Amino acid sequence: MEWIQQLVNGISVGSIYALIALGYTMVYGIIKLINFAHGDVFMLGAFIGFFAITRWDVGFLPALIISMVLCAIIGVIIERVAYKRLRSATRIAALITAIGVSFLIEYTMIFFRGPGLETYPEVLPNTSIDVFGVSVSSKSILILIVTIILMILLQFIVHKTKIGKAMRAVSLDADAARLMGINVDNTISATFAIGSALAGAAGVIFGAYYTRIEPLMGVLPGLKAFIAAVLGGIGNIPGAMVGGLVLGVVETVVSAFGFSLWRDAAAFIILILILILKPSGLFGKNTREKV
Amino acid sequence: MLKVNNIDVFYGNIHALKDVSIEVNESEIVTLIGANGAGKSTLLKTLSGLLKPKSGTISYLSQQINGKQAQAIVKSGISHVPEGRRVFSNMTVEENLELGAYLRKDRDGIKKDIANVYDLFPILGERRKQQSGTLSGGEQQMLAMGRALMAKPKLLLLDEPSMGLAPLIVKQIFEIIQMVNQQGTTVLLVEQNANMALSIADRAYVIETGKIVLSGTAKELQESEQVKAAYLGAL
Numbered sequence: 222m223e224w225i226q227q228l229v230n231g232i233s234v235g236s237i238y239a240l241i242a243l244g245y246t247m248v249y250g251i252i253k254l255i256n257f258a259h260g261d262v263f264m265l266g267a268f269i270g271f272f273a274i275t276r277w278d279v280g281f282l283p284a285l286i287i288s289m290v291l292c293a294i295i296g297v298i299i300e301r302v303a304y305k306r307l308r309s310a311t312r313i314a315a316l317i318t319a320i321g322v323s324f325l326i327e328y329t330m331i332f333f334r335g336p337g338l339e340t341y342p343e344v345l346p347n348t349s350i351d352v353f354g355v356s357v358s359s360k361s362i363l364i365l366i367v368t369i370i371l372m373i374l375l376q377f378i379v380h381k382t383k384i385g386k387a388m389r390a391v392s393l394d395a396d397a398a399r400l401m402g403i404n405v406d407n408t409i410s411a412t413f414a415i416g417s418a419l420a421g422a423a424g425v426i427f428g429a430y431y432t433r434i435e436p437l438m439g440v441l442p443g444l445k446a447f448i449a450a451v452l453g454g455i456g457n458i459p460g461a462m463v464g465g466l467v468l469g470v471v472e473t474v475v476s477a478f479g480f481s482l483w484r485d486a487a488a489f490i491i492l493i494l495i496l497i498l499k500p501s502g503l504f505g506k507n508t509r510e511k512v
Numbered sequence: 513m514l515k516v517n518n519i520d521v522f523y524g525n526i527h528a529l530k531d532v533s534i535e536v537n538e539s540e541i542v543t544l545i546g547a548n549g550a551g552k553s554t555l556l557k558t559l560s561g562l563l564k565p566k567s568g569t570i571s572y573l574s575q576q577i578n579g580k581q582a583q584a585i586v587k588s589g590i591s592h593v594p595e596g597r598r599v600f601s602n603m604t605v606e607e608n609l610e611l612g613a614y615l616r617k618d619r620d621g622i623k624k625d626i627a628n629v630y631d632l633f634p635i636l637g638e639r640r641k642q643q644s645g646t647l648s649g650g651e652q653q654m655l656a657m658g659r660a661l662m663a664k665p666k667l668l669l670l671d672e673p674s675m676g677l678a679p680l681i682v683k684q685i686f687e688i689i690q691m692v693n694q695q696g697t698t699v700l701l702v703e704q705n706a707n708m709a710l711s712i713a714d715r716a717y718v719i720e721t722g723k724i725v726l727s728g729t730a731k732e733l734q735e736s737e738q739v740k741a742a743y744l745g746a747l
């Protein structure tokens with residue numbers, strides 16, 4: 222029954238992908254930018270959590286919240302400083318800028334603290350819990366619970382609050398949103414704040430789960446989260462959640478079959494397949510709306 | 513109520529509005545007619561703050577509003593129903609109406625006004641939970657108008673509400689425009705359907721390639737040979 226544990230592992234890593242993918246998809250939805258610096262916000266989140274835990278001696282949850290708040294602020298700063306003036310520029314200019322911001326964050330981090338690893342202290346109880354007669358690590362369960370809570374919170378914000386409705390309106394039609402009196406700039410900032418907070422949360426969860434963090438740790442999960450977002454249909458919030466989970470489970474299954482060297486390749490094969498077979502993603506809509 | 517003085521509007525090098533001046537008085541229906549590409553939508557977009565005039569002034573209720581952000585203009589009581597409806601397609605009818613009231617804080621008033629919109633357009637009430645992208649063209653036009661009314665505008669800007677609609681629906685929509693006007697909202701109506709527009713308007717302007725070429729009471733324009741030849745002929 223090792224399978225159950227494998228599945229849980231897959232869902233755990235998948236929920237980290239999903240949390241990062243949400244930021245990609247929300248930002249893309251609203252300004253059509255693939256924010257390649259998003260994986261680095263995830264990395265910063267992991268380090269902020271690490272600092273909070275080791276220096277300020279706080280537990281997992283406070284560290285998670287501190288990291289989310291600071292990442293939200295960082296996300297807004299990135300948007301205001303680097304992307305805002307490029308709203309009417311070509312997409313490629315914005316994309317190159319995003320890659321530049323990504324390198325800037327990574328190498329600023331390396332410049333100030335070096336490229337070395339840091340080891341997260343044990344902040345989550347690490348015991349085995351009996352689930353339907355199978356023992357599963359308590360860490361995985363906790364991570365899953367935290368992720369589910371965050372996703373429910375996000376769904377609530379997007380569908381029930383004023384700012385959430387404004388975000389959806391701007392992503393559907395920015396000029397029409399302006400005519401409703403919506404402040405488009407603030408709405409875009411709010412989107413960056415929420416997406417970055419989720420990446421920050423993913424960083425702390427990643428640290429607590431895998432224990433090792435370093436300045437380039439955001440690159441691969443960032444890419445995979447991007448693939449998850451494409452898999453679910455970029456711009457589509459439930460799609461990002463499902464895409465992340467599917468990707469995590471597929472990777473774990475590939476490893477479990479003994480092809481662990483193919484683990485990362487699996488993600489890229491999925492990307493290629495989805496781009497060939499259904500570029501709009503699993504949940505993407507192919508239909509154009511009526512005009 | 514609204515006074516546009518000698519504005520010039522450009523898209524890059526394209527000079528879309530040339531020295532345009534118009535005036536709208538409280539409780540009037542004023543219509544602006546003109547052919548495709550004449551600059552009608554450009555004028556409305558400039559009034560609602562989506563475009564900025566390069567020169568000239570726009571004063572509304574004796575305040576200068578040219579150069580103001582769209583959201584400030586909505587707040588001051590101007591609502592714009594854009595060309596092509598532009599409803600938020602992936603959102604329900606009711607969510608669209610709620611967004612129309614985005615700047616309002618009076619929850620009870622908003623609820624009441626949503627009910628009023630459903631009275632005005634019963635079909636929207638039946639479709640309240642439907643995604644607005646799946647509505648028919650006429651229903652989308654009604655929703656776009658209802659959404660604009662949710663902001664409680666003093667001045668309503670309508671951009672070609674009859675576009676692509678069957679004559680019966682057009683008639684219905686124009687009746688509602690008159691009703692809204694009688695309830696105290698001033699209307700600036702952009703139309704290509706000159707016959708219909710002139711039949712409900714008090715005054716009218718004719719715009720050609722970015723310039724106002726004719727103005728007068730609706731009656732005068734209905735009888736003008738120039739207008740008959742260019743805009744009323746086929747109808």
Ligand SMILES: Nc1ncnc2c1ncn2[C@@H]1O[C@H](COP(=O)(O)OP(=O)(O)OP(=O)(O)O)[C@@H](O)[C@H]1O
Nearest residue numbers: 523526528546547548549550551552553554555595
């Ligand atoms: N975004 C834009 N960029 C460049 N030129 C534009 C843009 N929008 C409009 N124009 C030009 O400005 C002129 C006026 O366009 P506008 O949309 O105001 O015309 P209109 O009178 O509303 O026409 P229609 O009846 O077809 O809606 C046209 O020549 C058009 O090509």
Ligand SMILES: [Mg+2]
Nearest residue numbers: 552553554595
């Ligand atoms: Mg037009």
